Amino acid sequence: xxxxxxxxxxxxxxxxxxxxxxxxxxxxxxxxxxxxxxxxxxxxxxxxxxxxxxxxxxxxxxxxxxxxxxxxxxxxxxxxxxxxxxxxxxxxxxxxxxxxxxxxxxxxxxxxxxxxxxxxxxxxxxxxxxxxxxxxxxxxxxxxxxxxxxxxxxxxxxxxxxxxxxxxxxxxxxxxxxxxxxxxxxxxxxxxxxxxxxxxxxxxxxxxxxxxxxxxxxxxxxxxxxxxxxxxxxxxxxxxxx
Amino acid sequence: xxxxxxxxxxxxxxxxxxxxxxxxxxxxxxxxxxxxxxxxxxxxxxxxxxxxxxxxxxxxxxxxxxxxxxxxxxxxxxxxxxxxxxxxxxxxxxxxxxxxxxxxxxxxxxxxxxxxxxxxxxxxxxxxxxxxxxxxxxxxxxxxxxxxxxxxxxxxxxxxxxxxxxxxxxxxxxxxxxxxxxxxxxxxxxxxxxxxxxxxxxxxxxxxxxxxxxxxxxxxxxxxxxxxxxxxxxxxxxxxxxxxxxxxxxxxxxxxx
Numbered sequence: 025x026x027x028x029x030x031x032x033x034x035x036x037x038x039x040x041x042x043x044x045x046x047x048x049x050x051x052x053x054x055x056x057x058x059x060x061x062x063x064x065x066x067x068x069x070x071x072x073x074x075x076x077x078x079x080x081x082x083x084x085x086x087x088x089x090x091x092x093x094x095x096x097x098x099x100x101x102x103x104x105x106x107x108x109x110x111x112x113x114x115x116x117x118x119x120x121x122x123x124x125x126x127x128x129x130x131x132x133x134x135x136x137x138x139x140x141x142x143x144x145x146x147x148x149x150x151x152x153x154x155x156x157x158x159x160x161x162x163x164x165x166x167x168x169x170x171x172x173x174x175x176x177x178x179x180x181x182x183x184x185x186x187x188x189x190x191x192x193x194x195x196x197x198x199x200x201x202x203x204x205x206x207x208x209x210x211x212x213x214x215x216x217x218x219x220x221x222x223x224x225x226x227x228x229x230x231x232x233x234x235x236x237x238x239x240x241x242x243x244x245x246x247x248x249x250x251x252x253x254x255x256x257x258x259x260x261x262x263x264x265x266x
Numbered sequence: 267x268x269x270x271x272x273x274x275x276x277x278x279x280x281x282x283x284x285x286x287x288x289x290x291x292x293x294x295x296x297x298x299x300x301x302x303x304x305x306x307x308x309x310x311x312x313x314x315x316x317x318x319x320x321x322x323x324x325x326x327x328x329x330x331x332x333x334x335x336x337x338x339x340x341x342x343x344x345x346x347x348x349x350x351x352x353x354x355x356x357x358x359x360x361x362x363x364x365x366x367x368x369x370x371x372x373x374x375x376x377x378x379x380x381x382x383x384x385x386x387x388x389x390x391x392x393x394x395x396x397x398x399x400x401x402x403x404x405x406x407x408x409x410x411x412x413x414x415x416x417x418x419x420x421x422x423x424x425x426x427x428x429x430x431x432x433x434x435x436x437x438x439x440x441x442x443x444x445x446x447x448x449x450x451x452x453x454x455x456x457x458x459x460x461x462x463x464x465x466x467x468x469x470x471x472x473x474x475x476x477x478x479x480x481x482x483x484x485x486x487x488x489x490x491x492x493x494x495x496x497x498x499x500x501x502x503x504x505x506x507x508x509x510x511x512x513x514x515x516x517x518x519x520x521x522x523x
Contacts, residue, residue: 077422093426095419102519103441112427145519 028053029074029167029199034083035224036069043069045224046083056193056200056237058210060253061220061228067203070225071169074201089166089199094156097176100144106131106155107140113162130158133195134188150181154188161196168198175205183241186212190238207257211249212239219256229256306488311495314488323477328496331473334390335462335504338397339455346402347447350409351439360410371403375461376468383469393465393473400461401454408450412443445512445520452508459501474500 029051036044043066051057059067072078073085075093092113093099100109110127117123131137134154136147144152153173160168173189174182186209193200204210210217211233219229231252235245288308294300295307306314318324353360353367375396382392420442424434466475474497481489512521 075422075426077425091426093422095423098417099419099423101420101423101438101441103444103516112423115427115429143515143519145522 028086028088029201030084030086031070031073031080032084032086034073034080034085036066036073036078037081042224044073044080045226047226048083049218049227051199051201053199054197056202056213056215058202058204058214058217059220060204060207060210060217060257061225062222062257063205065220065223066225067220068171070220071171071201071203074167075169087167090164091167091169092160092165093169093171094153094160094173096172097149097152099156100152100159102144105141105143106136106147109144109155110159110162113159113165116163126162130162133161133192134158148181149177150185153177153185157189157192161192161198166199168193168200170200170202170204172204173202174209182206182209187238189213194237207250207253208241208246211246211253212241212243213237217249217253219253229253303485304487306491310488311491314486314492318489318492324492324496327472327474327477327493328500330390331462331466331475332500334393334466334473335397335455335458337390338394338462339401339458341394342398342401342454342458343405343451346405347409349402350406351413351435351443353406354410354413354443355439364410367403367406370399371407375400376464379465379468382465388469388471392469393462396461396465397458400457404454404457405447405450409443409447412446413439415446416442441516444517448508448511448517448520451511452505455504455508456501459497459504463497 029049031047031049034044034047035042047070049057059070061067069078071093073080074087075091076087101112104112107127110130111123114123114126117126127140128137131140134157136151136154139147139151144155147155156173157168174185177185190213202210202213211231215233217231217233218227219231220226221228231249233239233245233249235243239246241247291308295302295305299305315324349363353363378396378399379392382395386392386395416439420438421434424438429437462473463475463478466473467479468475470476470479474493478490478493478497481487481493511517
């Protein structure tokens with residue numbers, strides 16, 4: 025089915041270093057999964073596997089549909105305008121007017137009309153991430169991979185961006201995988217949170233959250249999930265959240 | 267208001283320095299520190315300008331030198347950037363050609379002068395050859411280095427959005443290296459101009475470098491200074507022209523971080 029992901033007994037070795045060990049994870053169409061875990065445990069490698077940038081040393085990765093990735097920062101081409109960056113996601117549309125119309129729709133969706141011809145350096149960090157999200161959502165992509173997309177932003181902007189992401193996904197539903205250090209962010213956005221172990225990464229625990237989005241950080245289920253994930257990571261590291 | 271004041275300062279201060287320079291020059295000339303035949307007065311130089319402009323020689327020599335520099339420079343850039351991109355992308359190409367490129371980069375282009383004359387004779391081609399050598403190797407090395415510093419994330423994005431090989435080159439690699447390449451072009455254009463003048467001084471029949479030697483041989487120090495001033499001004503104008511490239515919106519990002 026379009027938009028599903030299936031990782032089966034995946035192991036990854038970089039030279040002699042085992043980064044991921046026999047990890048299996050299935051993600052359903054339209055599901056929002058957050059992946060949290062200690063620094064350097066292999067979260068980004070997991071996304072790179074799904075995006076096709078890395079190949080598993082063992083096991084298999086099946087991904088149905090068009091996958092788009094959103095990066096922590098600087099994923100936009102600095103030499104291209106907002107319009108040109110978003111148009112990258114619409115390359116398959118031959119009709120120029122249709123492409124322009126879709127770019128207009130996306131700019132309205134992310135509420136940055138008037139900045140079409142600006143370059144990334146002329147935008148704030150939050151706006152840049154919105155443009156990157158718009159580019160990833162453009163053209164009917166199926167799976168959205170996000171590698172700590174808001175970690176370079178200040179706290180208040182991060183809070184706003186969580187709501188923006190929830191709003192965008194409610195208007196343009198996608199299967200989403202979010203790698204983050206921010207457990208509150210994971211609990212506020214995801215349907216399911218996968219906690220990884222220290223390297224080599226395996227799944228330590230999974231939490232599901234049933235409250236529909238958008239959720240407030242003060243929502244009892246979010247607060248409880250944060251507490252339980254922290255406890256999980258504390259048990260592992262003995263030092264609290266990374 | 268503040269901007270206007272800065273603009274006025276930017277015009278007045280260099281003019282003041284130039285005026286002081288001319289005053290010192292006049293004082294030294296009047297004091298007779300050097301023999302009059304070896305040290306022209308500012309007024310003599312102004313008259314020399316009049317003579318050189320009236321005969322049309324200044325213009326024709328300037329055009330000749332600029333033609334040589336332009337041809338040699340553009341040919342070196344046209345070949346140097348693709349070669350640098352290739353060496354930046356292919357490890358085997360880098361391993362094979364880097365030592366030789368470094369060797370030739372460190373060899374003064376003027377050392378090639380005897381061969382340039384033997385192979386191409388005295389004229390345009392010999393000077394262009396030397397200019398080419400002075401630009402080509404630095405451009406190759408700078409382009410190669412720039413390719414090596416392109417963040418991997420851009421290539422991931424290109425792959426993620428299905429850019430084909432040629433598109434990766436035109437839409438990622440070339441725009442990503444352009445700021446560094448433009449900086450190198452500015453530096454090498456200055457070097458090319460110096461090499462052209464030197465080449466014409468040693469083995470020229472025309473051009474500004476030859477005019478310098480001609481003035482020296484005729485003991486016309488006033489004309490010598492005229493040529494020197496024109497050489498300096500053209501050098502500055504070449505750099506001002508190339509600096510305009512840094513204002514192109516799609517490369518501006520490289521100068522604002």
